[in-house]
Every structure is written in structure tokens, then in C-alpha cells.
Amino acid sequence: MGKELTPQEVIELIDSKADLIIPIANGEPIRLLDILEENAEQLDGVKVHQMLALRSRSYIQGEIEQLKHVSYFLSGATRKVYQQAKMDLVPNNFHEMPRMLQKVTKMSMILTVASPMDEHGYFTLGTQADYIADFIGKVPFILEVNDQMPRTFGRNQIHVSQISGYVHHHAALSEERVLEASDKDLLIASSIIQDIQDGDTLQIGIGAVPNAVISMLKDHRHLGIHTEMLPDGVANLVAAGAVDGTRKFTNPGKIVATFAFGSKNLYNFINNNPAVEFQPVSVVNDPREIAKEKNIVSINSTTEVDLFGQCASETVGGKYYSSSGGQVDFARGVRFAENGKGYICMPSTAKDDSLSRIKLNLTPGSVVTTGKNDVDNIVTEYGVARLHGVSISERAKRLAAIAHPKFREELLFDAKKQGFLI
Numbered sequence: 001m002g003k004e005l006t007p008q009e010v011i012e013l014i015d016s017k018a019d020l021i022i023p024i025a026n027g028e029p030i031r032l033l034d035i036l037e038e039n040a041e042q043l044d045g046v047k048v049h050q051m052l053a054l055r056s057r058s059y060i061q062g063e064i065e066q067l068k069h070v071s072y073f074l075s076g077a078t079r080k081v082y083q084q085a086k087m088d089l090v091p092n093n094f095h096e097m098p099r100m101l102q103k104v105t106k107m108s109m110i111l112t113v114a115s116p117m118d119e120h121g122y123f124t125l126g127t128q129a130d131y132i133a134d135f136i137g138k139v140p141f142i143l144e145v146n147d148q149m150p151r152t153f154g155r156n157q158i159h160v161s162q163i164s165g166y167v168h169h170h171a172a173l174s175e176e177r178v179l180e181a182s183d184k185d186l187l188i189a190s191s192i193i194q195d196i197q198d199g200d201t202l203q204i205g206i207g208a209v210p211n212a213v214i215s216m217l218k219d220h221r222h223l224g225i226h227t228e229m230l231p232d233g234v235a236n237l238v239a240a241g242a243v244d245g246t247r248k249f250t251n252p253g254k255i256v257a258t259f260a261f262g263s264k265n266l267y268n269f270i271n272n273n274p275a276v277e278f279q280p281v282s283v284v285n286d287p288r289e290i291a292k293e294k295n296i297v298s299i300n301s302t303t304e305v306d307l308f309g310q311c312a313s314e315t316v317g318g319k320y321y322s323s324s325g326g327q328v329d330f331a332r333g334v335r336f337a338e339n340g341k342g343y344i345c346m347p348s349t350a351k352d353d354s355l356s357r358i359k360l361n362l363t364p365g366s367v368v369t370t371g372k373n374d375v376d377n378i379v380t381e382y383g384v385a386r387l388h389g390v391s392i393s394e395r396a397k398r399l400a401a402i403a404h405p406k407f408r409e410e411l412l413f414d415a416k417k418q419g420f421l422i
Contacts, residue, residue, distance in 0.1 A: 002143070002163035007035045010142060011042050013164055018043075019105035021139075022050040023112050024073075025261045027128040029144035031169035032111045033057060040066045049105060051097070051131070051323075053077040054174050062086040072097065073323040082320060094228060094326035095285035097131035107139045109164070114143040115151040117160060124149075125156035127173065127260040127267065129278035140164045148172055150270050154256075154277035175263050178232060181212040184347045187381035189213045192299060192343050195384075196220065199247035201293040203227040203330050204234075205300040209345040213299055217242050224248035225255040226293055228285055228326040230276070232262030235269035250292045251277060258284040285326045290333025291340070298330035298342040304357045304366065305378055307396040307415055309387045311344050311370040318365025331374040335388075342376035343384075348404040356407040358399050360414040378402065393422045 005013075010032065014020070020036075022028055028050070036043065037058055043066040051073035053060060059067035060081055070088045071078050081087045092100055101107060110132050114123035125133060126149035133156050135141075141158060143166040181189070189212035196202070196217065201224035204210040214233030217223065218240040225234055225243060234255060237243040245253045258281040260270055270276045283289055290296055302313040303321070314322045327344075334340030346357050358380070362368070378385045378399060385398040396415040400408050415421050 002160045002165050005165035010035050011039045016044040018046045018108035020048045021110045023128045023132045024051045024130045026173045027112045028054050029111050029113050032144050040064045093328050094281050095329045098134040098282045110141045113146050115149040121160045122157050124152050126150050129156040129280050130259045131281050133280040137162050144169050150267050152270050153274050154279050156278045176261050179208045181208050184381040185209050185212045188345050188379050191384050198222050200295045200297050201226050203298040207301045210299050222247045228258050230257035230260035232266045285329040287333035291336030294338040296334050296337045296340045298334045300327045300344050302344050302346050306359050306362045308372040309375040309395050310368045310372050312362050312366035313369035315366045318363040324369050331370045343379050345379045348380040358403040396420045
């Protein structure tokens with residue numbers, strides 16, 4: 001049975017050359033990582049594998065020889081370190097993470113935050129299921145029990161008999177800082193809203209545009225949620241009667257996500273709420289599972305698009321900024337769904353309208369996230385370019401039409417010169 005561990009007992013559970021798995025966002029265990037850093041001289045060649053680290057740490061900065069960070073999605077804590085070539089970044093699609101970790105690591109131990117144990121001996125992973133829930137009962141876990149972590153439902157329950165031990169660390173959860181929607185964001189959102197029908201199921205990504213979309217959906221009815229990250233505004237849609245999930249084809253009546261990140265209001269909403277279920281990312285983001293939701297609508301963001309429709313969503317100005325996340329998972333999932341619709345959004349310009357985000361060719365060094373064959377709709381404040389089943393020549397025309405007016409003529413001229421236009 002699991003027991004409360006001293007720092008030394010935690011260290012003694014970490015093997016030489018161990019691969020430690022840390023979950024995304026608020027699953028990141030502050031005290032357990034402190035213990036690793038404080039006792040690093042007792043460790044040997046340990047790797048810490050994680051997406052989206054929340055906090056900058058000495059080992060992330062490459063300052064602890066015995067601990068090495070391996071990233072699968074960059075964050076503010078890791079971006080500069082990667083750009084300074086001090087850290088590894090592993091490309092991935094989010095739904096493949098459990099399988100990839102199984103293949104490329106020893107899966108030595110999972111360290112994660114959990115809500116307190118209930119009377120039946122179960123902890124929950126709280127705001128998480130992500131890529132660690134698949135390994136409950138199969139891989140050793142050390143828990144960091146936090147009484148401020150919500151108790152949640154789904155495939156994220158772990159029994160005391162399934163863990164190697166736990167420590168206590170009680171701290172407020174990190175919250176997402178939601179930026180106020182700009183006029184451009186609202187225009188983009190209003191174009192998408194026109195395509196969302198009562199009864200549709202939504203996947204909503206991170207950012208100002210998805211938040212603006214949520215704010216405009218309160219008069220819709222019977223919406224469902226099947227999304228990787230559960231965003232803040234979903235609680236308001238439930239309160240308004242817009243979301244009830246009754247027309248979903250999978251998990252009817254349930255809000256399904258693989259992790260949650262938002263404000264305290266969101267964490268209060270999911271606490272002890274049986275309508276919200278956290279499932280492993282291998283389920284939530286599997287395009288085959290997404291496709292079962294016949295009326296799925298996917299809304300995500302990008303940084304720039306070329307005239308083929310290729311989306312560079314993980315680089316900015318040719319430099320790595322994040323990673324693929326689940327964008328491709330949902331781009332493919334909506335394609336397989338009977339009435340699926342995918343939207344990738346961005347303002348038409350950057351740097352005070354001096355730079356077009358729609359380009360003949362992507363900025364050198366940019367990485368294609370969603371390819372030309374997977375993209376469905378591109379949206380700017382000037383409207384929607386519907387690209388599925390459309391020729392390269394017609395794509396160029398449609399994308400130029402939603403560029404900022406001062407760049408449209410130049411884009412069409414360059415497209416013709418390049419031989420794109422018929």
C-alpha cells in the first residue's frame with residue numbers, strides 16, 4: 001500500500017538513468033521536483049519528460065548535471081532554453097504521447113499532483129488525465145497530494161494500492177491569464193459562430209479567438225464538449241443552458257476533456273462534478289474517436305499560413321515557440337467525421353499591420369503543423385477561406401481575399417509569378 005514518503009525515500013525510489021514522466025500544466029508536482037533538485041547529487045543520469053512545464057527550474061536551465069529536461073511542448077519556462085540549444089524537444093501529435101513515451105522511455109516512474117484520498121482509498125488526478133492516465137496500475141506513481149486540486153471524474157482515478165507513495169504539498173493551482181478579445185478576435189469569432197449549429201460538439205483551443213467564440217455561444221442549445229483542454233468559459237455555457245451534451249454521439253451528457261486549465265471558477269466548476277469526465281489523451285485526441293462525433297467543430301489558432309494552406313502553428317518568425325499539440329489530431333478527426341468542420345484562426349497581420357500572416361511562402365525556419373491536405377477552413381477578421389477540396393489556384397485566391405487589403409494585390413501578383421494561378 002502507498003505511504004507518505006520522506007524526501008530521502010522519494011530519492012531512493014528513483015533508479016539510475018531513470019525516465020521520469022511529469023504531466024502537463026497543474027499536474028506538475030512542485031514539491032516532488034524540489035526534492036529532486038535538492039538531492040540531485042544522489043541521482044544519476046535522470047531524464048524528466050514533460051509537455052508544457054509551468055515553472056522555470058535549475059534543471060530545465062541545464063544547471064543540474066544529474067537531471068535533464070526533455071520537452072514535448074515548449075512553454076515560457078522552456079522556450080529560451082531550447083532556443084539556446086540546452087534542451088531536447090521531441091516532435092509529436094498529442095494523442096500519440098502515451099504510446100511514444102512507452103516506446104522511447106523506460107517509464108521508470110510517474111510523478112504527479114493528485115486530489116486527497118477519499119473514503120474508498122482513491123485519489124484523482126484532478127485537472128488531468130492527459131498522457132499519464134493510461135499508465136495507472138501499470139507504471140509506478142508517486143503522488144503529490146494537494147488539497148486545492150479538484151476531485152474529478154473519468155479515467156483518472158488511482159487507488160492507494162497502485163502507488164509507490166505520496167508527499168503533501170498544498171498550494172493554489174496556476175491559472176490561465178485570459179486576454180481580453182480584440183476587435184479582430186471578435187470579427188474572427190463572429191465568422192465561425194455563423195457555422196455552429198445547435199447540437200454541435202465543440203473542440204476549443206487556447207487563445208483569445210476561442211475565448212471570444214465561447215462568449216458568443218450562450219444562445220445556442222444542446223452543444224456538446226469534446227476537447228483536449230477544457231477552457232474557462234465552458235462553465236458559463238453550462239450555466240446559460242447552451243451546453244448539455246444531449247446530442248453527442250459519444251459520452252452523451254458528459255463534458256469530455258483530457259486536461260483543464262483556466263481560472264479558479266473553472267476549478268470550482270469541475271470539482272465533484274460528475275458531468276465532467278477526464279479521459280486519456282489517447283482517447284480524447286484520437287482522430288478515430290473524434291470522428292465518432294458526427295457534428296464535431298474544431299477551433300484552433302496558427303501564426304501564419306502560405307498560399308497552399310499550410311499552417312505554421314508552432315513557430316513564430318521561423319523560431320520554435322511551442323509544438324504541435326492536438327491541432328493535427330482534430331484537423332484529421334473532423335475530416336473523418338460525417339459533418340465535421342475545422343477552423344484555424346489568426347489575425348491577418350502582425351507588427352501593427354506591417355506584416356501579412358498570409359504569405360506566398362512561410363517564413364524560413366517555420367515548421368508546418370497542419371498540412372495542406374488536412375486544413376479545412378482558415379479564418380481572419382476578413383472572413384473564412386474554405387479550402388477543403390479546392391485547387392491550389394483557387395486556394396491562393398481565397399486566402400488572398402481574407403488577407404489584409406493592402407497585401408492582397410501583392411499576394412496575387414506573387415502567386416501568378418510563381419505559377420499558382422490559372
